Amino acid sequence: MPHETIGESRPRAHGKEIDPDREVLVHTGGTEAILSAITAFIEPEDEVIVLEPAFNLHNPLGKVFSVEELLAIGNICLQHAIVILSDKVYERLYFTPSYTRIATLNRTIARNTFTVSSVEKAFNVTGWTVGYVIGDESPIKHVQLAHIILGYTTAGPAQEAAAVGLEEADRQGFWEANKQHMESRMRSICSILHKLGLPVKLFHVVTHEMGYALPPSRA
Numbered sequence: 001m002p003h004e005t006i007g008e009s010r011p012r013a014h015g016k017e018i019d020p021d022r023e024v025l026v027h028t029g030g031t032e033a034i035l036s037a038i039t040a041f042i043e044p045e046d047e048v049i050v051l052e053p054a055f056n057l058h059n060p061l062g063k064v065f066s067v068e069e070l071l072a073i074g075n076i077c078l079q080h081a082i083v084i085l086s087d088k089v090y091e092r093l094y095f096t097p098s099y100t101r102i103a104t105l106n107r108t109i110a111r112n113t114f115t116v117s118s119v120e121k122a123f124n125v126t127g128w129t130v131g132y133v134i135g136d137e138s139p140i141k142h143v144q145l146a147h148i149i150l151g152y153t154t155a156g157p158a159q160e161a162a163a164v165g166l167e168e169a170d171r172q173g174f175w176e177a178n179k180q181h182m183e184s185r186m187r188s189i190c191s192i193l194h195k196l197g198l199p200v201k202l203f204h205v206v207t208h209e210m211g212y213a214l215p216p217s218r219a
């Protein structure tokens with residue numbers, strides 16, 4: 001995917017203008033992006049803190065963290081030299097009035113953060129396997145080395161299509177339209193589950209604020 005497109009669609013991604021050639025890596029989906037970042041930084045015996053339920057446990061949490069919560073997390077990570085891997089694959093699909101990426105809070109936190117995005121999640125096209133990571137030049141080089149071994153490259157035609165999609169989505173107001181579309185589909189599914197007497201509440205313990213998972217019971 002032309003990296004310039006990502007740079008343009010994220011004018012101030014990490015608290016500054018990003019350099020598309022040095023601070024963006026295209027991956028074979030968010031999954032490979034996360035794997036590359038983990039491979040780059042985690043050694044045997046290292047400790048990893050995962051907010052559960054996490055992605056491979058079905059990600060039903062759907063929580064949007066407030067600025068205050070993100071600042072608290074970011075500062076704790078800085079104090080303890082913890083690298084932040086910010087999985088933002090649903091960054092275009094939030095149902096709250098606003099949405100903050102931790103890497104936009106300030107430059108100190110941004111320097112310590114990798115932000116993972118997924119084109120397939122942004123466009124509801126899981127299977128396209130195009131994603132990307134944004135991070136500062138010096139640390140992201142390590143992710144690039146891992147990516148060369150794990151994924152090497154991502155299909156050129158899919159990258160081109162993704163780039164056109166990102167440009168057109170901004171131009172045509174796709175993000176907002178898609179949010180409304182997906183929210184209405186989720187509400188329809190919930191209402192069907194209610195009619196069938198299935199306890200939608202069981203799938204959700206906290207307020208659903210983003211992503212594909214079902215919202216809490218409105219019954």
Ligand SMILES: Cc1ncc(COP(=O)(O)O)c(C=O)c1O
Pocket residue numbers: 028029030031032055059087089117118119120121126127129130131
């Ligand atoms: C929270 C979360 N992160 C990452 C991924 C992986 O993204 P991708 O489908 O682009 O590999 C998923 C996929 O379901 C997900 O739900």
